[in-house]
Amino acid sequence: MLSTHYAVTGNVAVISLDHPPVNGLALAARQGLLRDVTRALESSEIGSIVLTGNGRIFSAGADITEFGTPDALAEPSLRTLIEALEDAPKPVVAAIDGVCFGGGLELALGAHYRVAAAAARIALPEVKLGLVPGAGGTQRLPRVLGLRAAADMITDGAARTAAVLAELPGQKLLDLVVDTDVESAAVRFAESLGNSVPLPRIRDLTVDRDEDLAPLRATLAKRGRGLRAPLVALDLVEQARGPFSDGTSAERAAFTQLVDDGQSAGLRHAFFAERAAQNVPGVTKDTTARTVSKVAVVGAGTMGTGIAMNFLNAGIPVALSESSREALLRGVATIRRTYEAQVEKGRLAYTAFVDRMSLLETSLEYADLASCDLVIEAVFEDMDVKRAVFTELDAVMKPGAILASNTSTLDIDLIAEFTRRPSDVVGLHFFSPANVMSLLEIVRPKKVSDEVLATALEVARRIGKVPVVAGVCDGFIGNRMLARYRRAADDLLEAGASPGQIDSAIEQFGYAMGPYRASDLSGGDIGWAVRKRQYLENPDVRRNEIADELCEMGRFGQKTGAGWYDYEDGRRDAVPSPVVAELLASYYQRNGIRPQSYSAESIVQRLVFSLVDEGARILEEGIALRASDIDVVYIAGYGFPRYRGGPMYYAETVGLSTVEAALRADGIEPAPLLVELARDGRTFD
Ligand code: 3H9
Numbered sequence: 079m080l081s082t083h084y085a086v087t088g089n090v091a092v093i094s095l096d097h098p099p100v101n102g103l104a105l106a107a108r109q110g111l112l113r114d115v116t117r118a119l120e121s122s123e124i125g126s127i128v129l130t131g132n133g134r135i136f137s138a139g140a141d142i143t144e145f146g147t148p149d150a151l152a153e154p155s156l157r158t159l160i161e162a163l164e165d166a167p168k169p170v171v172a173a174i175d176g177v178c179f180g181g182g183l184e185l186a187l188g189a190h191y192r193v194a195a196a197a198a199r200i201a202l203p204e205v206k207l208g209l210v211p212g213a214g215g216t217q218r219l220p221r222v223l224g225l226r227a228a229a230d231m232i233t234d235g236a237a238r239t240a241a242v243l244a245e246l247p248g249q250k251l252l253d254l255v256v257d258t259d260v261e262s263a264a265v266r267f268a269e270s271l272g273n274s275v276p277l278p279r280i281r282d283l284t285v286d287r288d289e290d291l292a293p294l295r296a297t298l299a300k301r302g303r304g305l306r307a308p309l310v311a312l313d314l315v316e317q318a319r320g321p322f323s324d325g326t327s328a329e330r331a332a333f334t335q336l337v338d339d340g341q342s343a344g345l346r347h348a349f350f351a352e353r354a355a356q357n358v359p360g361v362t363k364d365t366t367a368r369t370v371s372k373v374a375v376v377g378a379g380t381m382g383t384g385i386a387m388n389f390l391n392a393g394i395p396v397a398l399s400e401s402s403r404e405a406l407l408r409g410v411a412t413i414r415r416t417y418e419a420q421v422e423k424g425r426l427a428y429t430a431f432v433d434r435m436s437l438l439e440t441s442l443e444y445a446d447l448a449s450c451d452l453v454i455e456a457v458f459e460d461m462d463v464k465r466a467v468f469t470e471l472d473a474v475m476k477p478g479a480i481l482a483s484n485t486s487t488l489d490i491d492l493i494a495e496f497t498r499r500p501s502d503v504v505g506l507h508f509f510s511p512a513n514v515m516s517l518l519e520i521v522r523p524k525k526v527s528d529e530v531l532a533t534a535l536e537v538a539r540r541i542g543k544v545p546v547v548a549g550v551c552d553g554f555i556g557n558r559m560l561a562r563y564r565r566a567a568d569d570l571l572e573a574g575a576s577p578g579q580i581d582s583a584i585e586q587f588g589y590a591m592g593p594y595r596a597s598d599l600s601g602g603d604i605g606w607a608v609r610k611r612q613y614l615e616n617p618d619v620r621r622n623e624i625a626d627e628l629c630e631m632g633r634f635g636q637k638t639g640a641g642w643y644d645y646e647d648g649r650r651d652a653v654p655s656p657v658v659a660e661l662l663a664s665y666y667q668r669n670g671i672r673p674q675s676y677s678a679e680s681i682v683q684r685l686v687f688s689l690v691d692e693g694a695r696i697l698e699e700g701i702a703l704r705a706s707d708i709d710v711v712y713i714a715g716y717g718f719p720r721y722r723g724g725p726m727y728y729a730e731t732v733g734l735s736t737v738e739a740a741l742r743a744d745g746i747e748p749a750p751l752l753v754e755l756a757r758d759g760r761t762f763d
Contacts, residue, residue, distance in 0.1 A: 082110030087265050091126075094130045095111070097141075100138035103139065115163065124168065126171065127170045129171070129186075130175070136172075138182060140180060140212075142350075145346070159188070164279050164281065169271045169277055171267055171268045173264030174194035175260045178194075178200045179200075180211065181213050191254075191268075193254040193263050201237040204311075208346075210232070211232065216228075218281065221284070222249060224285065225318065227249075228318070229312055230294070233294065250280075291312060303585075303590065304588050306341055307336060343731075344720070347723040348709065351709050355547070358531060360531065361528055366532070370394070375399065377399075381456040381484055381512055382400075384508065385484065385508050386413060388513055398410065399444065400442065406442065416513065447475065452482060454506055455482065455484060455485075459485060459487060464483065469496055479502065480534075481497060486553070486554070502530055505521025505522070506519075507520075517544055518544065519547075521547075522550070523550055544710060546707045547703060551696075554701070555708055555711045559692045561692075562692040563688055563692075566685050574671070574672075578594075580592055581593065593685075594642035598636050599636055602642075606626065609622060627661055633658075642658060688746075689712065690725050693708045693725055695749045695751070697762065712725050735756040737752065
């Protein structure tokens with residue numbers, strides 16, 4: 079079955095792609111397109127060709143699942159197909175609607191003309207998969223948008239609407255942008271062309287907006303954290319200044335090299351892992367999600383306001399609730415200030431800010447929340463406080479309302495039992511800052527209904543979060559693993575590594591920030607409060623002497639100008655601190671420790687393999703449904719480098735037996751699952 083349809087309107091052949099789910103350009107689609115284009119060119123009845131998608135999507139580009147299989151290399155290749163369009167003696171018009179990404183855009187760039195729906199989303203997102211556009215995109219896009227606009231689009235991989243692209247000065251990408259049915263508009267456009275010759279071919283153009291790309295190169299090198307593809311893509315865009323054929327040869331070589339590169343494999347793993355995480359046992363296509371048209375957030379602190387903004391941003395009305403007028407006003411002011419800052423930076427239109435604020439209601443009474451479909455509690459992490467809130471909510475909320483807790487540590491099974499409707503209680507664990515971080519852990523208590531879970535997944539999709547379902551345990555997936563990672567870092571510190579060595583090793587590995595810089599950013603006092611509580615509850619718990627001493631000195635991090643590092647004159651640059659060096663030296667002396675030195679590689683191994691070991695335990699206990707869910711949690715919520723695919727995937731690339739041996743060498747008995755898989759030569763998934 080070839081994945082295209084051929085229809086004739088007047089003397090225009092309309093060729094539509096039909097290759098579910100996203101019109102990926104797999105072999106069958108490429109064969110179908112070439113067959114239909116040839117048919118149209120051979121027919122004396124046909125004067126022009128319109129190439130279109132299925133109304134919802136033009137094409138998401140190359141079929142990623144085909145990479146590495148013989149089909150990916152089979153003819154007709156995408157390049158052959160694009161050349162056939164470009165060389166066609168009859169006008170070819172691409173009718174772009176919905177999504178037009180990657181190879182899909184490259185296909186459209188091979189057409190002589192492009193008509194797009196104003197809302198169509200257009201992108202070359204290959205860098206997000208560790209690749210560069212491989213079918214002429216790096217050479218054709220600069221010829222129609224200019225060097226800088228094309229370089230921005232290719233190196234960030236983000237989608238722009240056709241309406242936005244049409245506004246770029248001097249652009250030759252889009253010939254017509256319409257608000258109406260794009261296919262009919264394209265057919266009318268094709269009919270109006272008559273026998274106009276010669277047909278415009280992008281490859282014959284020269285780059286007429288030749289801007290300096292050095293500033294962009296400097297930004298990419300700084301922010302890239304070791305990701306290669308954007309810099310390779312930039313080199314290729316620079317080549318668009320020269321002959322087209324030289325540029326496409328270089329592009330082809332770069333694409334072939336990158337497709338076999340570990341970074342691309344890691345990024346593709348992350349892409350499919352995010353999608354796999356949405357498959358949850360019990361939730362099928364037939365599980366009906368409940369309607370959520372209004373949300374209540376209880377608690378207007380940092381978490382509560384961040385959570386509320388997610389819904390406001392998505393156009394969903396929010397009732398924000400607090401126990402005191404002052405706290406409520408403070409919360410509203412935080413939300414307003416955040417949006418105002420975005421308006422000032424030009425990231426948010428003033429009208430959108432006004433619209434969002436108009437969706438926000440405030441309340442001092444639980445009874446006001448009764449009509450909301452979902453209520454999210456974000457109050458103090460104390461079981462007695464949670465009991466009081468959930469008892470009240472249970473009393474007032476309408477039947478069918480979902481009661482969610484944002485707790486990051488407490489037992490949600492127990493929280494559910496504070497209500498007479500445990501099947502309606504679920505955990506929605508947001509990560510701070512909640513309006514920025516993309517991860518949402520959906521915590522599944524024993525009694526929650528599948529319908530409530532389906533609703534939580536649907537809500538996550540609406541507010542643009544990456545959801546992962548976790549079972550109930552202390553810390554769920556993310557924070558439970560974080561505790562191990564932090565412990566591993568502190569063990570190294572106690573044995574002789576400095577905060578700077580540990581941070582820089584893990585940052586070289588690709589993390590945005592090492593554990594000590596991260597602690598200084600979030601504030602050491604938070605962890606200290608938790609530790610003090612733990613010491614009281616359990617006198618046998620292992621003390622974190624160095625961190626405690628630091629806090630006793632009032633060194634809480636950036637906000638106090640000093641923590642694991644010094645921060646001079648209110649700046650954010652972490653400067654190694656003589657006070658911390660002194661504190662460590664005295665700790666070693668007191669405890670008779672001869673400080674050891676560690677290579678960056680051994681530091682990374684310690685930290686990352688501790689994550690893997692805890693991840694294996696989490697998997698074994700069924701807290702995570704699959705290893706790739708753990709990868710998603712760590713990439714979306716904890717700054718693990720996406721191009722390394724997440725800790726569990728990374729462990730597989732290193733080899734599970736290597737991980738097992740390294741853990742043992744550090745005196746850790748690895749998780750039984752890890753030992754078993756390493757012994758059998760198997761992987762996690
Ligand atoms: C490229 O084009 C290289 C060329 O330059 C050169 C070639 C020589 N292939 O995201 P969703 C699946 S590289 C195969 O949930 P949405 C996805 O796994 C490519 N499968 O839906 C999922 O499957 P399942 C450059 C793909 O509506 C299903 O489709 N293009 C592909 O939220 C639905 O996906 C990209 O990187 C694909 N290309 O979003 C585009 N894309 O149901 C990547 C998706 O089994 N894709 N699937 O879980 C996207 O950005 C989003 O999927 C899209 C739809 C916006 C298209």
